[in-house]
Amino acid sequence: MNAPVTIPPVTFDRRADFPAIAGWTYLDSAATAQKPQVVIDAITRAYATDYATVHRGVYARSASMTEAYEAARVRVAQFIGAATPEEIVFLRGATEAINLVAQSWGSRLQAGDRILISTLEHHSNIVPWQLLRDRTGIEIDVAPLTDDHRIDLDALEALLTPRTKLVSIAHVSNVLGSIADIARVAKAAHAVGAKLMVDGCQAAPRLAIDVQALGCDFYTFSGHKLYGPTGIGVLWARADILADMPPWHGGGAMIETVSFERTTYAPPPARFEAGTPHIVGALGLAAAIDYVEGIGLDRIARHEDALARAARDMLRSFNSVRLFGPDDSAGIVSFAMDGVHPHDIGTILDEAGVAIRAGHHCAQPLMAALGVPATARASFGIYNVDADIGRLADGIAKVTRIFG
Numbered sequence: 001m002n003a004p005v006t007i008p009p010v011t012f013d014r015r016a017d018f019p020a021i022a023g024w025t026y027l028d029s030a031a032t033a034q035k036p037q038v039v040i041d042a043i044t045r046a047y048a049t050d051y052a053t054v055h056r057g058v059y060a061r062s063a064s065m066t067e068a069y070e071a072a073r074v075r076v077a078q079f080i081g082a083a084t085p086e087e088i089v090f091l092r093g094a095t096e097a098i099n100l101v102a103q104s105w106g107s108r109l110q111a112g113d114r115i116l117i118s119t120l121e122h123h124s125n126i127v128p129w130q131l132l133r134d135r136t137g138i139e140i141d142v143a144p145l146t147d148d149h150r151i152d153l154d155a156l157e158a159l160l161t162p163r164t165k166l167v168s169i170a171h172v173s174n175v176l177g178s179i180a181d182i183a184r185v186a187k188a189a190h191a192v193g194a195k196l197m198v199d200g201c202q203a204a205p206r207l208a209i210d211v212q213a214l215g216c217d218f219y220t221f222s223g224h225k226l227y228g229p230t231g232i233g234v235l236w237a238r239a240d241i242l243a244d245m246p247p248w249h250g251g252g253a254m255i256e257t258v259s260f261e262r263t264t265y266a267p268p269p270a271r272f273e274a275g276t277p278h279i280v281g282a283l284g285l286a287a288a289i290d291y292v293e294g295i296g297l298d299r300i301a302r303h304e305d306a307l308a309r310a311a312r313d314m315l316r317s318f319n320s321v322r323l324f325g326p327d328d329s330a331g332i333v334s335f336a337m338d339g340v341h342p343h344d345i346g347t348i349l350d351e352a353g354v355a356i357r358a359g360h361h362c363a364q365p366l367m368a369a370l371g372v373p374a375t376a377r378a379s380f381g382i383y384n385v386d387a388d389i390g391r392l393a394d395g396i397a398k399v400t401r402i403f404g
């Protein structure tokens with residue numbers, strides 16, 4: 001080990017808001033975030049006293065639940081700067097949102113059309129496009145990374161062609177924490193007539209999002225990474241694009257009229273919300289948004305920035321550690337250790353009460369590009385404090401002792 005590192009104090013301590021992390025150093029928020037009591041209370045209240053279905057009932061409780069569900073849509077629209085709440089489609093999460101865009105919007109693509117993604121994408125932003133490629137004969141281009149592990153935007157721009165119909169990239173990498181300049185990509189994509197889809201799963205909990213300022217056409221994120229419930233997520237798309245997209249799932253709630261001869265479809269967002277939605281999930285997500293905005297996204301970003309930098313400095317003090325991702329990574333730090341499998345790092349840390357993720361992080365092509373089978377990843381959330389870096393340091397010291 002090199003010289004000891006001083007860890008700067010972080011900006012706030014919200015551990016008391018999160019009942020599930022008592023006595024535990026949870027460094028896996030990029031996989032899923034723990035839930036604050038206010039979100040747990042909102043979910044409990046919705047089931048215990050307020051529960052009824054939405055959009056169909058004639059009784060008062062159903063009307064008030066419908067109001068709350070639609071208010072959650074308004075809350076999400078405000079959160080990401082959507083022009084209208086009708087641009088917000090509630091889905092299970094980002095995976096479902098990207099599949100929706102691939103199957104619905106993508107159904108108009110033809111052989112020879114191209115979609116441009118990047119090397120660092122999560123499987124959920126790769127496989128739906130491959131399924132579309134298999135159905136339609138489109139081509140998929142892949143932008144490489146820079147040496148400091150960002151999407152190489154010069155190379156991305158060079159890959160744009162008049163046949164490129166869509167660029168689909170992560171706002172923040174779930175492995176590297178690198179942040180993409182979305183406004184720049186939007187301009188470049190639009191210059192060739194392509195649309196831009198942004199996977200905001202790792203950005204929504206860490207950065208203030210304004211989809212109109214970003215200039216993208218589609219944006220998605222999952223509620224569970226934003227301190228909300230699982231099973232609820234969001235697709236935002238510009239109203240004119242959504243209005244032009246065909247339905248993808250058929251069933252109740254997405255229709256205007258149904259007969260055996262002919263069915264007509266509801267306008268968005270209902271057109272894309274077939275079946276009884278995750279009513280309570282939407283309410284929980286709205287409570288989570290209230291919670292994070294109560295703290296302030298800017299403060300959260302600074303807090304996680306301080307933690308990620310401290311973690312990087314601490315990890316650098318171990319000669320055997322190799323870091324991935326840029327120094328200004330957004331709350332996510334991936335690393336490997338000479339001669340130690342990341343799973344062993346994870347297991348030893350778990351014994352020390354520190355939870356990290358080890359594996360390919362649903363980004364196998366990125367692992368191949370980095371030349372590793374897997375990485376260890378520490379990712380930070382609202383509830384982490386500088387003591388967590390100390391515990392991580394103690395755990396890494398133990399790994400180096402065990403593996404020599």
Ligand code: PMP
Pocket residue numbers: 030031092093094095096122124125170172173174199201202222362
């Ligand atoms: N994209 C990124 C960057 C992610 O980190 C994740 C979740 N690990 C997803 C997409 C998929 O999100 P979900 O599993 O919630 O649909």
